[in-house]
Amino acid sequence: MGNVSKQPADVYEMIVRAIDAGLYRPGDRLVESELAERFGVSRTPVREALQRLETQSLLERDGRSLIVATLDHDQMAELYVVRRELEGLAARLAARHATSEEVAVLREMVAADNRLIEDPVALSRANRRFHKQIHLASHNRYLVQQLDLVYRTMALMASTSLAAEGRGQVAQEEHEGIVAAIAARDEEAAEKAVRAHISDAFMTRLRRDADAREQQGG
Structure with a gap:
């Protein structure tokens, strides 16, 4: 019942x-x-x-x-543009508003996720958890809602960019830099670090898609 x-x-x-x-x-x-x-x-x-x-x-x-739904190239590009802008704002606000406890949790997450570098699927789940924590640390409910919708749409992507060779290690190093900027209350550095992080992920995905097309003879 x-x-x-x-x-x-x-x-x-x-x-x-x-x-x-x-x-x-x-x-x-x-x-x-x-x-x-x-x-x-x-x-x-x-x-x-x-x-x-x-x-x-x-x-x-x-x-x-x-x-x-299936995302075509243009839709994926549009999604990453929006994600980069919103995540950058979230990081800036997190540097301004995050509590010491929230910063400590972000540090703990990075340390724990370093053990998952060889498991792209698990690392992808952990990556979403990490970014969600930054969203929440922004202390802006409307921004969190918009980012939730962005991440739901990202579920339509068939694979994770973290599966690319070496990307997991690089992404984790980028996460460490993001947390360091938030902990230092450096809003500009936090936003810049996240925007670069998202751009790197997008370029990685573009390379993987190009390789896949080549293998398919496209």
């Missing part, structure tokens, strides 16, 4: 988490009845959750069906 009464917002979050975890990949078809059965809910909240996801462009139409 408890599961059947779940609200559309709950179902929405469950579907988003499933996409983020790779249970549903770009191009996969989402069927209302199958989702209701998987999550143990009625079809009405599933239908409403799917409509919300379509409105946010996380799903797209394929005839009469809804499929997980």
Whole structure:
């Protein structure tokens, strides 16, 4: 009885988490009845959750069906531009507003994540947690909401840039620099470090995509 009464917002979050975890990949078809059965809910909240996801462009139409959206090159570039700007602002505000406890947690995260460098999938999850902590340390709820939407859209990317050779180590070193700037209350340095970090990730992804096209003969 408890599961059947779940609200559309709950179902929405469950579907988003499933996409983020790779249970549903770009191009996969989402069927209302199958989702209701998987999550143990009625079809009405599933239908409403799917409509919300379509409105946010996380799903797209394929005839009469809804499929997980695929980001083309231009969409990916646009997403990284927005991400770089918003993350830079979050880092600047974190340098201004973060408590000493929040800075300490960021340092702990970097130290723990250094042990995951050889595991891109785990490091990718840890990377999101690290960036989320910076978002929260900005102490700006509206900025956090916008970044949450950006990261949900990033789930539509088929792979992580951290899987590229050497990128995990470099990203961790960049994280250390970001935390150092936040701890020093250097707003300009924190923003600059994050913007450079996002740009490096974007360039890494562009190189990986170019290599993939070459291998496919494209």
